[in-house]
Amino acid sequence: MKKNKDKELVGVKEIARRANVSIATVDRVIHNRTGVSVKTKDKINAIIEELNYQPNILARRLASKKILQFAALIPAVSEETDYWEAPLNGIIQAEAEIKPYGINIEKYFFDQNDRSSFVKQAETVLENNVQGVLLAPMFIEESKAFVEACQQRQIPYVFINSDIPNQNSLCYIGPHLYRSGYLGAHLVSFLVNSNDKVLVVNISKEIDTEHHVLRKEEGFRAYFADNKKNNEIIKTDIRETDYLSVKRNLIAVLKDHHIKAIFVTNSRVSFVAHYLQEANIKDIPLVGFDFLKENIGYLKSGVIDFLICQKPQEQGYRGIMALYNFLVHDSVVDKIYFMPIDIITKENYEFYRN
Amino acid sequence: MKKNKDKELVGVKEIARRANVSIATVDRVIHNRTGVSVKTKDKINAIIEELNYQPNILARRLASKKILQFAALIPAVSEETDYWEAPLNGIIQAEAEIKPYGINIEKYFFDQNDRSSFVKQAETVLENNVQGVLLAPMFIEESKAFVEACQQRQIPYVFINSDIPNQNSLCYIGPHLYRSGYLGAHLVSFLVNSNDKVLVVNISKEIDTEHHVLRKEEGFRAYFADNKKNNEIIKTDIRETDYLSVKRNLIAVLKDHHIKAIFVTNSRVSFVAHYLQEANIKDIPLVGFDFLKENIGYLKSGVIDFLICQKPQEQGYRGIMALYNFLVHDSVVDKIYFMPIDIITKENYEFYRN
DNA sequence: TTAAATAACGGTTACGTACCCGAAATAGAT
DNA sequence: ATCTATTTCGGGTACGTAACCGTTATTTAA
Known part of the structure; x- marks a missing residue:
């Protein structure tokens, strides 16, 4: 079974010749359109199989003038947090890369704190008939409804940032x-x-529904249990995301307990850092999430010791590329792609790429 | 100055029409070939400028049957270390991605311990006239000679894994x-x-010339100095890379000094881990480099505490893509791309991608 | 002045695929 | 058997660019 390296330039023309049919007929079976008898169809398929025919993507995309439309349905960057700037940049990066190959990406932004804005944008996506969707399924029920509509229309969709299992997404x-x-x-x-x-x-405003926060805390506690560490773990839920609320809460907790380290379960760690700095508390190490500008600032000044980060930009990039690879190269994509869990410190942050 | 979004389908045809010349003439100035008067050349260039003409890569690569040949000149995976398997995989990954667009990559392997093998392979590269080169410039002088030859032939080259500054490489x-x-x-x-x-x-067999090892030690010591830590730093150079030599050396050093932590400056950290395990020494933390199978084994079992890793696979991938983007899309590429410095522990290694 | 060489350019085909349009073959209806 | 549908298929053009080849205009040499 030797590879046919140099012989791999078989095209529809060669297939047509071998099958004694025209190029058009071969084209019909390739796109399994109607108008071909079962007999010739089988014959052509056999030849395609035998020759291991790989369509020339260049010629294909050149000939079919149609350009694929992708939709990216993600939260808008808010004043609260610019976390979503990173995935957006990744999407833009992917867009630049595959635009020459005939892909267009339309971005639809919704408000993280407003379910209805998500629903509205989702509807717009469905109206502007697109061929692929990338979305951050923050609102579980609404997202389920949306992807069901996609399924009916045969539109593939990928989840980023958080997953809803068993929803037939192309991947997470x-x-x-x-x-x-x-x-x-x-x-x-x-x-x-x-x-x-x-x-x-x-x-977080919605701690109970934010699986981000909950599952992280779960893992956090599990580590101490697994390693038989008997540090006492105090916990505080702050449901208002403004600085003053955070501050008030922290003052209370730190007064009641002699805390030796703080773990913040999301990117708002900069609020805590802000307070520690303001209160001139230097002996409480701080660990949190995400490579945001404010967080990096506190990392530099030593208020934050570690940031855990999961390459949000790459998530956006990979999400788009998954759609592209699936639709254009029709290659198989992994159902789940867990991002690496990166550790950022004062010493390596300058080299980190989100 | 509004973007001409929908109007971006100007091709040579339109340019030719506006310039009152044939397509062929436009083609000549685009590829600045001979056979065009200065006057018409200027006129056409002006129109190209004005229309912000972007050649259609699909059509271009389809029409020019020529396929670009890249060369990858890297160390072979040896029994000593399979480090170079990772960059190779990255190269293969990039190859798969851009093969449909007419790029072929030939790999040339040399022996890290044998300068002459490098020279020989480098010569072969030059004979098989290629359009771009990716190389690991381990042997400084020999590499300099080689890239000079590339420069004469107008062949762009990128360095990976280690840099030789001021050699006009496309990038590092x-x-x-x-x-x-x-x-x-x-x-x-x-x-x-x-x-x-x-x-x-x-x-390392060649500690004195291996800037990898030297510069890392330098940085290591600098940290302690910068942070006013007065830990005593003992150092041992082991110039034989077999386990027994390492073991003998370690026994001697550990007997003379009461060592509390070990830092190995490269991927051979598994040898040290092996010894610590064998000698049943559990109270000396160990930090080293690279995501190799043996290293990960010791990380799992807790003998190694941290591994520092710099995505060798991605280095290979990005190196090839830099050539591709430069030659095909003629986009500008960053002169230096420092890889992130990743921290691998028992808790996150399963999610790491090399 | 004429032939030859060179410069400047146009016409045309080819790349591999998509898809329209119409022709041939077959089936169905009367 | 004749005529109309329908199925099945081939011819041909288009996509945007590359490059060969031939033609005309211009210059140089003899």
Whole structure:
């Protein structure tokens, strides 16, 4: 079974010749359109199989003037957090890369704090008939409804940043939340002694539905349990995302407990850092998430010791490329692609790429 | 100055029409071939400028049957270390991605311990006239000679894994050695107390010329100096890369000094781990480099605490893509692309991509 | 002045695929 | 058997660019 390296320039023309039919007929079976008898269809398929025919993508995309339309349905960058700037940049990067090959990407932004804005944008996506969708399924039920509509229209869709299992998505690209919390605990354990009290801080308007926050905390606690560390773990939920609320809450908790390290389960860690700096508290190590500008600032100044990051930009990039590879090269894509769990410190942040 | 979004389908035909010349003439000035008067040439160039003409890559690569030949000149995977398997995989990955667009990559392997094998392979590259070269310039002088030959032939070349500055390479893609040693020291500092003795281990046949090893040690020491830590830093150079030599050396050093942590400056850290395990030494933390199978084994079992890694696979991938983007899309590429300095632990290694 | 060489350019085909349009073959209806 | 549908298929053009080859205009040499 030797490879036919140099012989791999078989095209529809050769297939047509061997099958004693015209190019048009071959084209019909390739795109399994109607108008071909079963007999010739089988014959042509056999030849395609035998020759291991690979369509020339260049010629294909050149000939078919149609350009593929992708939709990216993600949260808008808000004043609250510019986290979503990163995935957006990844999407833009992918767009630049595959635009020459006839792909266009339309972005649809919704408000993370407003379910209805998601629904509205989702409807717009369906109206502008697109061939592929990338979305951040933050609102579970609404997302389920949306992807069902996609399924009916045979539109493939990929999830990024958080997953909804068993929804027939083309794939999920994002973090393993539990394990990132687990790693967070590992890092914290470097910074405390046994029996030191540790504080977990959740800052989110919708803590109960935000699986991000919940699963990370779960992983965090699991680490201490698994490693038989008996540090006491205090926890505080802060449901208002403005600085003053965070501050008020922290003052109360730190007064009640002699905390030796703080773990913040999301990117709002900069609020905590802000408070620690303001209160001139220097002996409480701080670990949090995400490569945001403010967070990096506190990392540089030493207020934050570790940031855990999961390449949000690459998530956007890979999400688009998954659609592209599936639709254009029709290659198979991994159902789940967990992003690496990166550890950012003062010493390596300048080399990090989100 | 509004973008001409929908109007971006100007081709040579339109240019020819506006310039009152034939398509062929336009083609001549685009590829600045001879046979065009200065006057018409200028006119056509002006129109190209004005219309912001972007050649259609699909049509271009389809029409010009010529396929670009790239050469990858890297060390062979040896029994000593399979480090170079990773860059090779990255190269193969890039190859698969751009093969449909008419790029072929020939791999040339040399023996890291044999300069002459490098020279020989380099000559072969020059004979098989290629359009772009990716190389690991391990042997400085020989590499300089080679890239000079490339320059004469107008062949662009990129360095990976280690750099030789001021050699007009298209770019360098690889680690910042000094900073990775610096980070290594930071990690070690988590594992020791002040005044603990720390051991630096260099394992390499050519320590004096291996800037990898040297610059990392430099960065390592700098961290302790910068942070006013007065841990004593012992250092041992092991110039034989077999396990027994390493073991003998370690026994001697550990007997003379009361070492509290070990930092190995390259991927041979598994030898040290092997010894620590064999000797049943469990209280000496170990930090080293690279995501190799043996290293990961010791990371899992807890003998190695941290691995620092710089995505060798991605280095290969990006190196090829730099050539591709330069030659096919003629886009500008960054002169230097430092890889992120990744921290691998027991908790996140499964998600790491080399 | 004429032939020859060179410069400047146009016509045309080819690349591999998509798809329209019409022709031939077959089937069905009367 | 004749006529109309329908199925099945081939011819041909288009996509945007590359490059060969031939033609005309211009210059140089003899």
